[in-house]
Amino acid sequence: MAEFLLQLRDVSFIRESRHLIQDVTWDIRAGENWILFGRNGAGKTMLLELITGYLQSSGGRIRRFGKGYADGSSIRDLRRRIGYVSTPLASMIPENEPLIDVIIGGVDASAGLWRRPLAAEVERAIGLLGEVGMADRSRDPFRILSDGERQKILMLRAMISDPDILILDEPSRGLDLTSREELLAAMQALFEKKQGVSIIYVTHHTDEIISLFTKIMILSDGRVFFCGGIEEGLKGRVLSEVFTRDIEVVRMDGRYYTVVKNDRPKLLS
Secondary structure, three states: OOOEEEEEEEEEEEEOOEEEEEEEEEEEEOOOOEEEEOOOOOOHHHHHHHHOOOOOOOEEEEEEOOEOHHHOOOHHHHHOOEEEEEHHHHHHOOOOOEHHHHHHHHHOOOOOOOOOOOHHHHHHHHHHHHHOOOHHHOOOEHHHOOHHHHHHHHHHHHHOOOOOEEEEEOOOOOOOHHHHHHHHHHHHHHHHOOOOOEEEEEEOOHHHOOOOOOEEEEEEOOEEEEEEEHHHHOOHHHHHHHHOOOEEEEEEOOEEEEEEOOOOOOOOO
């Protein structure tokens, strides 16, 4: 059986006497690709910050790659094995930074490259650009990219260090339909060929869930509402409770689409 990359046991986070994350238990094994799903404000991004060690949990236990704080492990060392892509990161990249330097900056987890890159790093970055059809644009400045292209570059930046886990926090936020589909297609093509990385993809839109993903964790008000297989988690009855609307889920061409049957709030017993 594949090794555990992440093990969360009864993890909680309290801020100003409010339980923002409560009793979350979650296991992620090597080779698994997960959707982290939930409404706005459900606690998705906060849970990611607990996983990556940018927040300290108020209770429970988190083990990353079989290690915890009690083992004397450095969170910085463990964090190097996790690639993290979030929309705010784009605003931290220098606008005139060449794309190849943006990607190589991921080796040092820096917003910009402040040293001479190694030949192997340049070769690796150009190879990654080629995998998303952008090999001829390595010297383009970051500022001229569309939002969708920026997300691709940030994804490659996270990949250059060959992380064990790649976290994509709502990467399609703000993208138009065409840009979103291009990003999802690039992800599918890139990660179908890579067996050594597990992905956590954060969204609240079912139609972003591509066949790359087989498992889903649904958060609701900071608690685990569902944790398991995609098909079972994306049932209409499950999403109707999460969104308090009468929802039907339609599967078409391997994707999941939601239909709200009416505008009246669903009354939960």
